Amino acid sequence: MSLPAPQANGVEGEATTTLVNNVETTQITTVSTTTTAQILDANPDDIPGELTIINENSASEMDVDVSHEVHQEEQAATFSIAVDNSFQRASSLPVSLEPKYKFGYVYDDAMLLHSPQVDHPEMPARIVQIFSKLRKDGVLKYMKRIPIRNVKKFEVLLVHSEDHWDKVDAIKHMTREDIILSTSYYEHLSLYVCEMTTKSALLSCGGTIEAALAVARGELSRTFAIVRPPGHHAEPEEHMGFCFLNNVAVATRVVQQLTPIKRILILDWDVHHGNGTQRAFYDDPNVLYISLHRFEGGTFYPCGPFGGLDQNGVDEGVGTSVNIPWPSAGMKDGDYIHAFTKIVMPIAMEFAPELVMVSAGFDAADGDDLGGCHVSPGCYAHMMHMLVSLAGGKCVVALEGGYNVEALSNSCLAVARVLIGDSPPEMPPLVASEDATETVWAVAMQQSKYWNTIDVKSCEPKEEYGDDVVSFPELLKLHRQNYLFETLKMVQVPLFPDLEERFNSQVLCSEDVMDKETLVLLVHQFGNLRVELTGAMTCEPNQELSYLIDSTRQLVSWVESKGFSYVEVNTLPKPLNANTPKRSWQELGRELVTYLWDNYIQLSRAKNVIVIGHGPGCAAVMELLAKRTQNLLRHAKAVCMIVGDTEVPEAPSASREMRDWYMSNTFVAVPTGHRLIIEGRVKSKHGMVVQFDEPRPIKLLSRALPSMAEFIEGKLSPPS
Numbered sequence: 001m002s003l004p005a006p007q008a009n010g011v012e013g014e015a016t017t018t019l020v021n022n023v024e025t026t027q028i029t030t031v032s033t034t035t036t037a038q039i040l041d042a043n044p045d046d047i048p049g050e051l052t053i054i055n056e057n058s059a060s061e062m063d064v065d066v067s068h069e070v071h072q073e074e075q076a077a078t079f080s081i082a083v084d085n086s087f088q089r090a091s092s093l094p095v096s097l098e099p100k101y102k103f104g105y106v107y108d109d110a111m112l113l114h115s116p117q118v119d120h121p122e123m124p125a126r127i128v129q130i131f132s133k134l135r136k137d138g139v140l141k142y143m144k145r146i147p148i149r150n151v152k153k154f155e156v157l158l159v160h161s162e163d164h165w166d167k168v169d170a171i172k173h174m175t176r177e178d179i180i181l182s183t184s185y186y187e188h189l190s191l192y193v194c195e196m197t198t199k200s201a202l203l204s205c206g207g208t209i210e211a212a213l214a215v216a217r218g219e220l221s222r223t224f225a226i227v228r229p230p231g232h233h234a235e236p237e238e239h240m241g242f243c244f245l246n247n248v249a250v251a252t253r254v255v256q257q258l259t260p261i262k263r264i265l266i267l268d269w270d271v272h273h274g275n276g277t278q279r280a281f282y283d284d285p286n287v288l289y290i291s292l293h294r295f296e297g298g299t300f301y302p303c304g305p306f307g308g309l310d311q312n313g314v315d316e317g318v319g320t321s322v323n324i325p326w327p328s329a330g331m332k333d334g335d336y337i338h339a340f341t342k343i344v345m346p347i348a349m350e351f352a353p354e355l356v357m358v359s360a361g362f363d364a365a366d367g368d369d370l371g372g373c374h375v376s377p378g379c380y381a382h383m384m385h386m387l388v389s390l391a392g393g394k395c396v397v398a399l400e401g402g403y404n405v406e407a408l409s410n411s412c413l414a415v416a417r418v419l420i421g422d423s424p425p426e427m428p429p430l431v432a433s434e435d436a437t438e439t440v441w442a443v444a445m446q447q448s449k450y451w452n453t454i455d456v457k458s459c460e461p462k463e464e465y466g467d468d469v470v471s472f473p474e475l476l477k478l479h480r481q482n483y484l485f486e487t488l489k490m491v492q493v494p495l496f497p498d499l500e501e502r503f504n505s506q507v508l509c510s511e512d513v514m515d516k517e518t519l520v521l522l523v524h525q526f527g528n529l530r531v532e533l534t535g536a537m538t539c540e541p542n543q544e545l546s547y548l549i550d551s552t553r554q555l556v557s558w559v560e561s562k563g564f565s566y567v568e569v570n571t572l573p574k575p576l577n578a579n580t581p582k583r584s585w586q587e588l589g590r591e592l593v594t595y596l597w598d599n600y601i602q603l604s605r606a607k608n609v610i611v612i613g614h615g616p617g618c619a620a621v622m623e624l625l626a627k628r629t630q631n632l633l634r635h636a637k638a639v640c641m642i643v644g645d646t647e648v649p650e651a652p653s654a655s656r657e658m659r660d661w662y663m664s665n666t667f668v669a670v671p672t673g674h675r676l677i678i679e680g681r682v683k684s685k686h687g688m689v690v691q692f693d694e695p696r697p698i699k700l701l702s703r704a705l706p707s708m709a710e711f712i713e714g715k716l717s718p719p720s
């Protein structure tokens with residue numbers, strides 16, 4: 001074909017509208033850009049430069065065929081920034097006007113051509129909606145559009161048989177009558193076909209290959225193939241379950257053939273088992289296939305035993321098929337995150353893939369009736385975030401299922417945001433269901449045969465132990481309670497019911513707290529547990545090598561030797577259960593300290609109160625100074641802040657009197673190399689800042705204690 005001279009706008013063409021089979025057809029004759037011409041030339045079956053978009057009745061709701069123009073506008077906007085410079089020095093000109101992208105995506109309207117005659121969940125609107133949402137949100141500005149192409153026959157044959165290729169290829173020759181006559185044959189395979197099915201299937205697979213090659217060759221770091229029809233049910237010898245060619249499997253094989261990358265993880269979070277993909281790599285030790293799916297004893301689609309937890313590969317590939325088969329519908333975020341942290345990520349880390357392919361079906365999304373599960377967009381973002389930590393971030397996401405277009409596009413957006421580097425959103429407290437913990441435990445027992453990092457004990461459901469479970473923080477508190485009772489005869493302070501629920505046994509005082517003249521209040525978060533684990537990615541501590549660092553023991557001895565009374569507050573609240581209203585631990589800690597001041601300390605006989613903030617406790621002390629200013633000015637003699645690596649607090653600004661008092665009565669200990677000192681920003685508003693030759697915040701309290709004690713004693717008996 002002959003090409004016109006390249007045009008500034010890239011695409012030049014004309015559109016004509018005709019009626020084909022009573023369906024309005026818009027022919028867009030494209031005078032191709034260089035890229036389009038190359039792609040189309042690559043396949044002799046194509047008519048060069050001609051693209052047909054069928055606007056069906058249902059298509060009126062779709063946001064069709066804006067993609068080319070939009071993309072051009074985006075590119076043009078980026079270019080104008082680069083060249084619109086009235087003053088330019090030659091040496092400062094960019095090497096290339098081509099914007100540098102790290103991320104990419106594949107999308108093309110031609111994949112809408114595979115379209116059902118009647119209502120069907122796998123409809124063209126799925127990808128239109130995804131593309132439209134990603135574009136409106138602006139994430140596509142950061143993603144290079146990768147040109148799509150047809151998959152080549154030899155590429156398909158890397159996974160599928162020649163017969164299978166012929167079967168898919170033959171669909172394009174079917175007449176309307178053939179299609180009607182074959183309806184029940186295809187329905188039996190959970191498929192529908194139309195004249196353009198072959199075309200869309202070839203593009204869907206070719207697009208996934210291009211998305212994968214762009215990453216595997218290092219041109220882009222992460223890509224998203226927004227493609228249909230999906231692929232993961234397509235087996236080497238059979239098309240089924242809305243799938244014709246196994247896009248991800250073929251792309252994986254092409255990457256292995258054309259690039260140095262050989263070891264690939266395929267993670268499949270579609271709600272259905274990816275039988276086609278698992279079968280394609282069942283004996284391959286270099287491709288790790290992990291699937292999370294509804295199984296229900298083999299009764300959920302695609303049915304049969306193949307998605308069971310004991311189907312782990314054959315021959316060389318034993319152990320590289322990992323199935324996490326949910327026993328029921330209704331699985332939620334906590335269940336998926338539990339499976340990811342206990343099974344998916346440990347195995348993936350041990351496998352150490354060079355590339356991650358995600359078979360990203362979104363039919364487990366909340367709102368998808370076909371999947372019947374409740375995974376939120378935020379949860380997909382978190383799973384994606386974990387996956388991009390693998391393989392140096394080389395990650396390819398390829399669309400599989402997902403049939404509620406709203407839930408689908410929202411979930412895709414959440415995933416795309418993580419792909420371009422955004423952090424996943426904050427989540428509410430997540431707890432795995434009993435179904436999930438049981439399943440994960442069973443999978444762990446199975447997979448521990450093949451993977452060293454899978455620790456069965458750490459996956460054992462807590463329910464198995466019932467009331468015998470005691471959490472680590474609770475153990476530490478009991479230990480602390482015992483220690484303070486033994487040394488100072490300290491007792492537990494009763495609290496208001498709401499606070500009691502979160503801080504039970506975390507506030508202790510010496511018996512004489514109401515009577516002594518001098519009272520020391522320590523606000524801290526007790527318990528620096530140093531835990532050596534028995535293996536990477538497990539939760540099982542090695543007990544002989546684990547210990548508790550108690551940096552307050554010397555402080556307690558000093559208080560005792562001086563005959564002061566003592567109140568100790570641990571501001572780290574007990575964990576939330578799912579029904580507790582969510583409040584930050586900082587907010588709760590501040591409320592607790594103010595409560596203690598009002599109900600105990602200010603009512604005591606103490607004339608001299610020494611307030612010590614340790615680490616995160618410093619913030620609660622500052623709040624107390626600001627809220628109870630007048631009272632503190634009467635009773636407090638000194639404030640000591642043992643600051644770790646965090647910001648040094650500044651004197652409360654609301655009251656002039658408190659500000660002045662704070663600046664001359666506060667002792668602030670910081671570790672070596674604290675940034676306030678390095679940057680020379682120490683001011684009088686910080687109080688007396690002392691740097692100690694101790695880089696470890698945990699040891700700072702003991703290291704600073706002698707100077708701190710001297711400072712406090714000086715404030716208690718000022719020189720006459």
Ligand SMILES: [Zn+2]
Nearest residue numbers: 270272361401
């Ligand atoms: Zn599915």
